[in-house]
Amino acid sequence: MKDTCQVKSVVMDGAEIERSLTRIAHQILEANHGAENLAIVGIVTRGDLLAKRLVEKIEEIEGVKVDLGSLDISFYRDDFMTNFAPAVHATHIPFDIDGKHIVLVDDVLYTGRTIRAALDALMDLGRPSVIQLAVLVDRGHRELPIRADFVGKNVPSAHDENVRLFLEEVDGRSAVEILDVAPGSRAGSAPLGGE
């Protein structure tokens, strides 16, 4: 699908994203009293990249490499009938999640529906003792009773705007941008591989 969004403003640049992730890494360690029993699970297709960075930062801080997983929520969505095309990326969680402290990572928290689906997906994989949520951006407009435990930045936004994260690894640049959504076009994460 063609992206027809106009960039309105840059909310975070690469350096700010790095600083936020460093802070979140510290907060995670503080809230969980260290890295023991901790696992970071990112939601594809941006949250998994953030999760990988968080694992690296935790290793820098604590000297411990915590478990890293990625979660595809395609099979758990509540809106899958209305969408047009698939891009299923297999869930990859190479460890037992029973009894773990799981930090779920996503790029932008908006309606909360993705997180609802992610919680269901995680529950089908086992029984973690705690699930926390880390997001780089919280843009408001929740439709479900869900809140993040760790937030990089609160970015007030309008419904007709799209807040998107771009990452060096897949997009060639790192930034969080607010874009105007053309009527009828898609809101949500940027497609993989940039625009």
Place this chain on the structure above:
Amino acid sequence: MAFNHKHLIDITEYSREDIMTILETAKAFSEVNQRAIKKVPTLKGKTIVNMFNEPSTRTRSSFELAEKRLSADSLNFGGSSTATVKGESLVDTVATLNSYKIDMIIVRDKHAGAPHIITQHSPAAVIDAGDGKHQHPTQALLDLYTIWEHKQNFEGLKVGIVGDIGHSRVCGSLVPALKIMGAEVTLIGPATLMPARPDVLGADHVTADLDAALPELDVVYMLRIQRERLEGAPFPSLREYHKLFGLTKDREQLMKPDAIICHPGPINRGVEFDSYMADHPQRSVILEQVYAGICVRMAVMYLLLGGADNGLAS
């Protein structure tokens, strides 16, 4: 990579990209099938009818399991107790099913073209689970998936299909599917088991000489011989068939070191191959095909009933 299909009936209507989408989605479902809880809520609330108008245990079980693991409600409709046997026409039977407000019909029928008739009389999505001697697209897709797992790509891959090609709905889908993916296909068997025009299916070569063909092949696909139906008609005896077209330990030395052996099942030991080859730990992928069937059918049902992109509002 929009996946714009409502039905899966004729594999030739699918592009290489469509088929890769199915295989990649099947891979994602393979992860689900290896979990302790092998179930996702994807098709919750969807009703899928398994309309099997001729006996089938394996294909039906595979579809049924795929439906259950997708959380769909499934209904088995067919077999000897059905309306068709009571004289009701297929069209009227479909009208009855429509009244159940169903979302998808999986159809197995001994008559070629039956799935198309259903699409003309029902709003439901239709998957052809084998129609007469015409096509059996999910079988072809699960074969492709298994081959893909072993060979990683299809371009230039040499695939030999041995046996009853002329009466095979598997071939009706598999040969075109292999051609769509870029493989080279050799059909091997006596002329009594060949279709009138193998070139129409897409076959590159046709031969009755298995020994001459074997050294070239990356994949050797043995078709099932319907022993009860075929012996004494297109070939004189199972014994002679096995001698000419059976994959045996003696013939293994003719095969490439990494050639694999496929079979759609159920197998006839001593006919299509000897036990040594049927159970060959490196070469035989027959049981992997069965597993792939679940993953591929989950993928096809998921994609046909809507699929999903990554554009979910966060």
Place this chain on the structure above:
Amino acid sequence: MALLLKNAHIVDPAVELDGVADVLIEDGKIAAVGEGLAAEGAEVRDLSGKYLVPGLVDMHVHLREPGFEHKEDIESGTRAAAHGGFTGVCAMPNTDPVCDNGVAVGYVRARAAEVGKCRVYPAGAMSKGLAGEILSEMGDMVAQGAVAFTDDGKGVQDAGMMRRVMDYGKMFGKVMMVHCQDDGLVGAGQVNEGVVSTRLGLLGWPAEGEEIEIARDIALCRLTGCPLHIQHITTARGLDMVRAAKEEGLPVTCEVTPHHLFLSEDALDGTYNTSLKVNPPLRTQADCDALIEGVVDGSIDCIVTDHAPHADWEKAHEFEYAPFGMTGLETSLALVLTNLVGKGVIDYGKMVDVMSIAPREILGLEPVKIAEGSVADITVFDPTIEWTVDGEDFESKAHNSGFLGAALIGRATDVYVGGVATMIDGKVVA
């Protein structure tokens, strides 16, 4: 009352007519043909711009009565014939009961006299019950008005039986019309063996299944001297055999249907359109081309429809369950006008030959000529009418035409049987 048909373009190669003239009809016969005719008290019809030809005869039609009145009956079938421009049809005997005895022949003739909208010439079965085993009572049937014999729908499998049929039948001077199909080769064949049978996964009906019986029956014609008519020929090689037989001087004729001329197996696709399921099957485009050439060069004697009506629900089935056959009476003339005459492949004279003169000749019927003294069986058509084939517009009970939706140019407007109008201005007379 006298009837004066004025200003039509008359085409009748039998009397070398090809030009505008008037036709006066009295007492069911043509009383005069000429320019500027006038007749006191006659009903006058101005047919300017239209063509007038000797009444068309379709010598291969299934009227289905008795036994299958849900598909068609003698009334609806003859209405369809009139609507298509025909003044007479030869009715096939595969009814229930089979038309294999004098009583059955008499029934068909009586019903036709009562409710028919065209002349009906019954063909009797060659063998009892069409079983290909025991001779039918051909003599009794001839006495009741049978014009020919055929086991149409089935090939006579045993060569010895076929020889007996021809040896016995020739004393009645009637033609033996054969449906050539070797069951051993054809079996449950559904479509032409080749591209389409492979693609659709349907059993093949090979060309050789037809050609073998054509060859055999020509040999038996040579042996017995009995006139032989090959029905619905479909293959180039089969036609070559007929050509060779004619050159040899054997009494062999053959017919072709519009669907075998103008539709090839390529029309069959993944929609499994059962209206295209016919026996013999649609063949290759190369066969179609050869058959058209056969019409042009005269190796094919006549065009017939093999009008085979079936109820909608019978065709709304899996391809293998659907019965063979398509209707043809109401599209035949228009298809020939559109695809052959309109394109300059044949002229009107040739069309009259293959659709009117030759069928009467083969069946041994009294010739009809646009000339004084002839029976006034007349077909009038307008070659400029553009129309689209629509099943709802058919007089036939059935809609199983393979040409639904086809855009055609030309159709019959008026038909007279023995001077009595059966269709006026495109409407069948009630």
